[in-house]
């Protein structure tokens with residue numbers, strides 16, 4: 027279980043996160059949803075250990091992680107642009123970290139990860155030869171073999187186009203189930219957040235607007251912001267789709 | 277970007293110390309010495325220069341000959357770049373232009389002088405071919421030819437690069453709008469290149485103003501600042517304080533020039549992305565520029581032709597039977613072989629250590645959050661400004677009494693500092709284009725910072741590193757002005773040995789040594805180009 031207690035962050039006296047309190051259960055997929063500049067990436071980086079927090083605590087399984095270095099926290103991240111190493115093949119990227127942690131993953135487990143992400147046919151390819159979705163899966167594999175305690179994903183779908191988006195979404199959900207992995211996913215797309223995750227943390231101007239399941243957010247929006255910006259968007263989208271297909275397809 | 281780490285701070289500190297000790301202190305010493313007199317500090321050294329007629333004349337000469345050089349070079353470089361970029365001349369000719377223009381860069385400037393003498397002198401190759409002496413080469417004419425050859429490659433590279441940023445569609449638009457040839461040319465080529473042409477002028481001026489090799493060989497009695505400085509420092513009655521004043525006065529135009537270059541750089545047009553487009557047919561344009569550009573290259577290379585011929589003849593121009601005698605003599609003279617070995621060792625160490633310093637500096641500036649890291653940019657501005665002779669002289673002043681005097685170490689350090697700017701900017705440019713999350717990713721995958729540098733950053737900039745090594749190596753092989761004050765009998769290098777051989781009129785030796793430098797550099801260049809190409813194939 028991951029607990030954020032009174033987490034606050036300022037950049038040059040500008041408050042970016044203001045007293046954030048959240049509890050995330052093991053194995054949950056949680057989306058961080060909010061408009062541009064609301065502090066999503068900052069919160070993700072604070073959990074990761076890349077950004078130092080000003081106040082508050084990060085507690086993981088009853089251990090205070092606030093002052094544990096990024097490397098020792100044991101969390102991991104897939105960046106929005108994947109940050110794959112272009113001079114290495116897909117396979118070499120996947121096993122990059124295993125050189126540093128010998129024996130972490132057996133050869134059999136490694137093959138299972140590769141098979142699970144359907145990367146077998148692409149292992150010898152250079153990064154430049156992979157499509158966006160394939161890169162995404164290589165980056166996921168490279169991170170998963172490190173057996174992170176929590177997996178963070180920064181806008182994992184924003185660089186992908188329509189069809190692949192849906193398939194990666196399912197993949198992310200099946201990873202969470204298969205490996206019982208806690209995942210925290212940054213997004214600014216309400217539809218993505220509500221269809222992908224168990225819980226959604228809506229942030230606005232550094233504050234929590236609402237934290238709850240998709241049903242709770244749809245049925246009991248806590249304030250104007252959730253209603254105006256999150257639900258309104260979804261309703262417009264729904265209307266557009268109705269207009270395209272006709273009401274009877276709903 | 278990764279967090280600031282102890283390793284980063286240690287490297288940063290080491291680099292700052294190197295530049296403090298080998299750039300700032302020496303220049304500070306130079307500055308102080310220029311004001312030092314028997315009666316304490318004062319401006320009397322400067323005042324005495326004013327009454328020194330030879331020096332004033334030398335300054336006038338330097339400014340005059342450098343300005344004329346700059347005009348000629350800018351025009352020729354422009355013509356070549358235009359031929360390469362805006363005409364439809366036969367492709368192989370373009371390749372020959374682009375490659376041939378770089379040849380002078382593989383030779384020390386002092387060699388140019390001797391090549392000019394043997395080409396245009398009374399017994400010169402070209403004089404023989406034309407049947408009469410074309411003009412007096414000692415003095416202004418010889419200097420002009422030498423300086424133009426010396427500055428043409430740099431000016432060409434500058435202008436050629438800017439041509440890439442000109443949208444050639446404008447030429448077509450302008451034609452469609454009914455512009456005449458001249459107006460179209462002015463509006464679509466000259467106007468957007470204006471700042472670059474100014475830059476080429478300033479660059480050629482500074483290079484000529486501060487070069488020592490060319491006036492040392494063909495200057496004759498035509499005094500310029502560089503030769504005056506040499507005489508004051510290493511002549512029969514050395515005067516270090518007066519030398520310091522001349523060095524400062526040599527530095528001033530360079531400072532002014534670099535400021536001007538930076539200003540012009542800002543004025544440069546930068547078009548947005550554009551697609552390549554077919555150039556219009558124009559026979560007259562292609563034929564005339566084909567002839568002009570070939571003539572420039574042929575003229576330039578013909579000056580060097582003698583260098584490849586004379587050493588293989590028994591006694592040029594009297595006995596022109598073919599022989600390997602001179603070449604064998606050199607290889608049997610242990611002195612000259614040693615000098616060559618020294619040069620290669622110095623160049624190799626400069627290349628390795630210099631690349632290390634420049635690459636390290638670039639990493640710190642481009643890929644770490646260290647506070648104060650932008651001081652490295654200021655350092656690279658200074659190293660870009662200080663002429664080699666001024667730097668070498670300031671080392672002489674500061675380290676004269678120290679144990680560094682007369683060592684290879686001081687020569688290598690001088691080269692590293694002197695040529696720092698270009699390799700540093702190469703590295704910075706390439707490193708800042710790389711994904712900023714690689715270090716964080718490496719750390720999350722269990723690497724230390726240095727390990728990620730070694731496993732990820734370095735392999736992805738291998739091509740740039742090779743280019744940096746090649747740059748440092750070739751420049752330290754050919755530099756004369758940077759080290760003329762630092763070499764001793766024990767640490768003699770090929771480029772400076774040539775200066776000594778001049779006294780004994782041993783021209784065959786001079787040419788054979790020049791050929792050695794040339795082929796060594798050529799080999800390094802070809803090797804580096806090969807590895808670079810292989811790298812880029814691997815990565816695409």
Ligand SMILES: Nc1ncnc2c1ncn2[C@@H]1O[C@H](COP(=O)(O)OP(=O)(O)OP(=O)(O)O)[C@@H](O)[C@H]1O
Nearest residue numbers: 037038042060061062063064065066067068069214
């Ligand atoms: N290193 C930094 N220094 C100063 N300000 C920063 C820094 N990083 C982020 N900020 C500021 O903090 C605020 C929140 O940024 P953050 O990147 O967390 O937003 P975000 O929710 O991820 O937005 P987006 O959807 O655009 O990615 C922004 O106003 C940003 O300008």
Ligand SMILES: [Mg+2]
Nearest residue numbers: 066067068212
């Ligand atoms: Mg963000």
